[in-house]
Amino acid sequence: MSTHIARGRIPVTAVETHYPTGADVPYLVEARHVKKYFPIQKGLLNRVVGHVRAVDDVSFGIRPGETFGLVGESGCGKSTLARVILRLQGASGGEVFYEGRDVLKMSGSEVRRLRREMQIIFQDPFGSLNPRFLVRDIIAEPLRVHERMSAKERDERVVELMRLVGLDASRRNRYPHEFSGGQRQRVGIARAIALSPKFVVADEAVSALDVSVQSQVLNLLMKLQRDLGLTYLFIAHGLNVVRHISNRVGVMYLGKMVEVAETDELFRQPLHPYTAALLSAIPRPELNRKRERIVLAGDVPSPANPPSGCRFHTRCPFAQARCREEEPGLREMGSGRVVACHTPLQ
Amino acid sequence: MARTLLEIKDLSTGFITEGGIVKAVDGVSLTVETGQTVCVVGESGSGKSVTSLTVMRLSEYDGGQILGGEVWFQGENLLTKSQKEMRRIRGKRISMIFQEPMNALNPVFTVGDQIAEVVRMHERVTRDAAWARAVEMLRLVGIPEPVLRARQYPHELSGGMCQRVVIAMALVCHPELVIADEPTTALDVTVQAQILDLLRDLQQKFGTAIMLITHDMGVAAEMADRIAVMYAGIIVEEGTVEQIFERPHHPYTIGLLKSIPGFEGERGTELYTIRGNIPNLARLPSGCRFHPRCPFATDRCRQESPPLRKLDEGRKVACWYAEDVAAGRVTGAVTGMDVESTEAVPAELSPGDGQTAVRGAAK
Ligand SMILES: Nc1ncnc2c1ncn2[C@@H]1O[C@H](COP(=O)(O)OP(=O)(O)OP(=O)(O)O)[C@@H](O)[C@H]1O
Ligand SMILES: Nc1ncnc2c1ncn2[C@@H]1O[C@H](COP(=O)(O)OP(=O)(O)OP(=O)(O)O)[C@@H](O)[C@H]1O
Ligand code: SF4
Ligand SMILES: [Mg+2]
Ligand SMILES: [Mg+2]
Numbered sequence: 001m002s003t004h005i006a007r008g009r010i011p012v013t014a015v016e017t018h019y020p021t022g023a024d025v026p027y028l029v030e031a032r033h034v035k036k037y038f039p040i041q042k043g044l045l046n047r048v049v050g051h052v053r054a055v056d057d058v059s060f061g062i063r064p065g066e067t068f069g070l071v072g073e074s075g076c077g078k079s080t081l082a083r084v085i086l087r088l089q090g091a092s093g094g095e096v097f098y099e100g101r102d103v104l105k106m107s108g109s110e111v112r113r114l115r116r117e118m119q120i121i122f123q124d125p126f127g128s129l130n131p132r133f134l135v136r137d138i139i140a141e142p143l144r145v146h147e148r149m150s151a152k153e154r155d156e157r158v159v160e161l162m163r164l165v166g167l168d169a170s171r172r173n174r175y176p177h178e179f180s181g182g183q184r185q186r187v188g189i190a191r192a193i194a195l196s197p198k199f200v201v202a203d204e205a206v207s208a209l210d211v212s213v214q215s216q217v218l219n220l221l222m223k224l225q226r227d228l229g230l231t232y233l234f235i236a237h238g239l240n241v242v243r244h245i246s247n248r249v250g251v252m253y254l255g256k257m258v259e260v261a262e263t264d265e266l267f268r269q270p271l272h273p274y275t276a277a278l279l280s281a282i283p284r285p286e287l288n289r290k291r292e293r294i295v296l297a298g299d300v301p302s303p304a305n306p307p308s309g310c311r312f313h314t315r316c317p318f319a320q321a322r323c324r325e326e327e328p329g330l331r332e333m334g335s336g337r338v339v340a341c342h343t344p345l346q
Numbered sequence: 347m348a349r350t351l352l353e354i355k356d357l358s359t360g361f362i363t364e365g366g367i368v369k370a371v372d373g374v375s376l377t378v379e380t381g382q383t384v385c386v387v388g389e390s391g392s393g394k395s396v397t398s399l400t401v402m403r404l405s406e407y408d409g410g411q412i413l414g415g416e417v418w419f420q421g422e423n424l425l426t427k428s429q430k431e432m433r434r435i436r437g438k439r440i441s442m443i444f445q446e447p448m449n450a451l452n453p454v455f456t457v458g459d460q461i462a463e464v465v466r467m468h469e470r471v472t473r474d475a476a477w478a479r480a481v482e483m484l485r486l487v488g489i490p491e492p493v494l495r496a497r498q499y500p501h502e503l504s505g506g507m508c509q510r511v512v513i514a515m516a517l518v519c520h521p522e523l524v525i526a527d528e529p530t531t532a533l534d535v536t537v538q539a540q541i542l543d544l545l546r547d548l549q550q551k552f553g554t555a556i557m558l559i560t561h562d563m564g565v566a567a568e569m570a571d572r573i574a575v576m577y578a579g580i581i582v583e584e585g586t587v588e589q590i591f592e593r594p595h596h597p598y599t600i601g602l603l604k605s606i607p608g609f610e611g612e613r614g615t616e617l618y619t620i621r622g623n624i625p626n627l628a629r630l631p632s633g634c635r636f637h638p639r640c641p642f643a644t645d646r647c648r649q650e651s652p653p654l655r656k657l658d659e660g661r662k663v664a665c666w667y668a669e670d671v672a673a674g675r676v677t678g679a680v681t682g683m684d685v686e687s688t689e690a691v692p693a694e695l696s697p698g699d700g701q702t703a704v705r706g707a708a709k
Contacts, residue, residue: 073534180623181390210389210561210624215605215617222614237535244607244614263613281539283564285606287591295543296536299504315536 027061027097028231029085029199034058034094036080040304052304054080056255057094059330062199067225067232069246069263071239071278073300076252078235082201085233086118087111098199116146119192121185123204128188129176135187136172142194161190165220182213186220193224201233206241218245239282243267251275254311255303257330261337271333271344273316310342318343350418351555352378352401352523357415359400365628369413370396372579375654378523383549383556385566385587388576389602389624394559397576398525401557402442403432420522438468441516445528447508450515451500457511458484458496461518468519483514486551487544506537513544520552527559542569563606567591575599578625578635581654585661595661595668597640634665642667642676 035058037051055077062068070078083089085096087103096103098114106114119142122128129138139158143149149157155172162169165186176184185205192200202221206214222245224230236242242249242263249266251259251274259272270276277294296315301307307314313323322342330338359371371393378384386394399405401417403424417424419440424432436442444450452460461480465471471479477496484492487510500508509529516524526545530538542565549556558569566573567587574584575596583596594600604618622639625631634652637643646666654664670676 073536182623211563211602211605212389212620213623215607216619218607219616219619222616239535240607240609243609244617267609277536281535282609283538283542283562283568284609285563285567285591285603287567287588293539295539299506299537300534 026064028064028099029233030061030097031081031085032059032095032097034081034084034096035092036077036084036089037092050304053255053306054303055084056306058252058255058257059094060250060257060260062231062233063247064198064231065225065229066247067234067245069242069249070233070235070252071237071242071249072252073237073278075300075303077255077303078252079203081252082120082203082233082235086120086201087114088120112146116195117197118199118201119195119197120201120203121188121192121205123207129184131176133176134173135176135179138176138187139172139190139194142191146195157194158190161194164193164224165190166216180213181209182216185209185217189217189220189224193228193230196228197230199231199233201235203235204237205234207236207238214241221245239279251278254300254306256311256340258312258341259337259339260330262335265335265337269345271337271339271346272312272341273318273345274312276345277315277317310340318345348379348381350377351380351382351420352376352557353416353418354397354401355416355418357397357400357417358413359396359405359410360413361409362411363628367411367413368627369579370410370627371400373415374576374579374581376574376581376584378555378557380522380555381549381553382571383558383569384572384574385558385560385570386574386576387560387563387566389561391578391624391627392576393579394561394576395527398442398527398557398559402436402440402525403427403429404442434468437464437516437521438519439521440523440525441519441521443509443512443516443524443526443529445531447505447512447532448500450512451508453500456497456499457503461496461511461515464515464518479518480514483518484511486548487511487514487517488540489514506533506540509533509537509541510544513541513548517548517552517554521554523555523557525557525559528561529558530565531560531562538565545569563603575602578630579627580635580664581662582636582664583662584654585659589659589661593672595657595663595672596665597642597671598636600671601639636665642671
């Protein structure tokens with residue numbers, strides 16, 4: 001873990017901005033000024049009339065062996081950011097470094113190698129598995145694509161993987177619909193770790209599961225991380241789940257990263273008004289109903305037409321004139337915390 | 347003065363499947379008093395929605411067959427009513443709010459028209475008066491510029507606003523009871539907070555009783571006066587919100603609460619898990635239907651189904667050993683337990699002690 005990772009060319013712009021690079025910390029994965037815009041087309045000629053700014057200048061890093069939790073409301077750009085990081089989707093701007101190499105500039109063969117090291121587990125244990133494939137084939141698919149293995153070797157690996165994720169390997173010749181939701185999610189996990197990746201994105205991997213099953217899958221993810229030394233980007237809307245599993249947490253709002261902090265710090269004292277509102281809005285399963293709550297007015301604005309200045313200003317209880325005009329950059333608040341707000345909470 | 351508004355008695359609803367008839371709701375009894383909020387919680391497929399749809403007599407449209415029971419609402423058994431009579435009750439005296447606001451609204455009518463239509467269906471009023479009521483209701487549910495918004499179509503509004511419109515439709519005739527089935531599940535948390543606040547405010551204002559269906563124990567803790575916990579088609583525990591959260595008595599309720607990662611306490615620890623999976627309703631276990639997953643199961647549990655019985659403080663539990671489980675007198679009570687489940691019994695399993703890592707409970 002102490003190996004120093006060579007950074008690629010450090011672009012001049014990155015040095016000039018006040019984005020804190022945390023130079024002493026070697027990130028396994030690092031996003032710098034990542035942008036992803038989707039064109040909005042209209043009319044017969046599919047004229048581009050605007051852009052959805054799904055991810056708009058996001059910078060953050062993930063340390064080797066840690067779980068980085070990513071939270072934020074629907075449509076704020078979490079999945080898009082993850083897909084760009086994995087190069088499942090191109091970027092409109094910025095760089096993504098994996099072990100110091102710029103993922104977005106990699107050649108085809110380099111990307112192929114990258115695919116072995118980075119994997120993703122999706123939300124929907126029902127939709128993300130091909131119903132016509134046997135569970136055996138679903139788990140073995142990455143092996144078939146990336147590894148030269150005999151059928152027998154592959155089968156042995158499938159058995160090993162199923163044991164690892166707590167599935168009965170004698171059921172490998174069955175179809176996904178014969179498995180429960182939690183078991184299907186284990187199939188998705190077995191498939192994701194088949195090539196022994198270093199970095200795994202879990203995009204709402206437990207969100208569709210009932211709590212009693214969710215805790216089983218969370219335990220599995222934590223165990224695999226310990227045993228295999230995995231690094232996770234863990235995307236979820238359940239803040240209690242994110243808190244439990246993450247070392248650090250990033251909060252996104254409307255395409256922007258608005259706060260990054262160590263988990264305990266973030267939950268003890270959120271610095272961004274949006275983080276504070278998000279934390280206070282979660283109904284907690286306990287008898288403490290007189291909790292102070294910051295109720296935000298209105299809905300999340302459209303990322304196609306984000307508000308000027310700070311994107312949160314239309315809902316922020318603390319907004320001032322400056323917030324409407326000037327966009328706050330991410331700034332360091334000590335102990336590796338960053339926040340994008342002109343007047344962070346104290 | 348609270349009095350009984352809705353009384354569900356021994357209700358059963360089934361569906362015909364390839365494997366025979368499946369009882370999605372199997373002898374459910376539940377009471378809602380005037381002005382009260384009763385939350386029905388439980389995991390996916392436990393029968394929460396089918397229970398509420400049967401009360402509204404809507405499950406019949408979905409292939410559901412009412413196999414038995416009574417639903418008393420203000421002195422009338424709804425199960426003996428015709429659908430024509432039910433149409434006069436639905437929307438007027440009992441309203442329903444569903445999870446997906448977009449599905450509840452008709453895309454080709456303005457939201458104002460849709461609310462006004464509910465008024466005109468149940469009350470003799472002029473078109474203009476109904477429209478005025480719609481606009482007023484939109485204002486009450488917190489929609490800015492209601493005059494303008496009333497003339498818009500659902501697709502012109504955000505998800506949160508659509509759910510407000512649905513709530514406006516549900517409340518415009520001042521029903522005595524609102525059944526809300528996961529009304530905030532499709533919404534973002536900051537919007538959920540707004541909608542829950544709104545429901546509470548309107549309840550205060552109109553004295554409406556709410557039967558709130560949710561799988562989120564946090565929502566239940568915040569909203570409920572009473573909570574009914576469902577598991578595989580039956581109610582396994584029912585009590586006041588305090589009774590359920592302070593001292594859950596059913597092993598399933600205890601396990602459910604312990605499985606949820608907390609907002610305080612140690613992070614990264616092994617979470618408590620309920621072993622196994624939710625059973626298939628077509629192949630229910632014998633005896634207590636929770637027994638294959640229960641750390642306290644005995645031979646008796648495997649053979650005899652425990653009735654929902656009333657304990658001293660008024661709570662109801664369907665477990666043979668509820669008192670002993672709650673008091674932590676497990677080892678004394680659980681005799682004849684096989685070796686495997688003895689190992690699975692978490693030593694520190696006592697209600698209310700947050701989420702501690704539990705050895706051996708996970709399988
Ligand atoms: N392929 C696409 N074409 C056009 N717009 C897209 C596309 N993918 C995503 N978007 C838009 O980009 C924004 C961000 O979407 P994204 O899926 O990343 O959000 P998210 O944070 O993952 O949300 P959720 O919590 O709902 O999964 C949304 O406004 C979405 O509609
Ligand atoms: N129309 C139907 N035909 C056949 N079976 C059905 C039908 N509707 C519901 N069921 C079955 O009845 C059971 C209870 O379903 P119900 O929708 O009440 O669950 P729920 O508790 O509301 O779950 P969720 O939290 O997922 O909404 C399930 O096993 C379901 O598969
Ligand atoms: S910059 Fe202003 S609007 Fe933005 S979060 Fe901070 S206080 Fe609120
Ligand atoms: Mg997403
Ligand atoms: Mg339901």
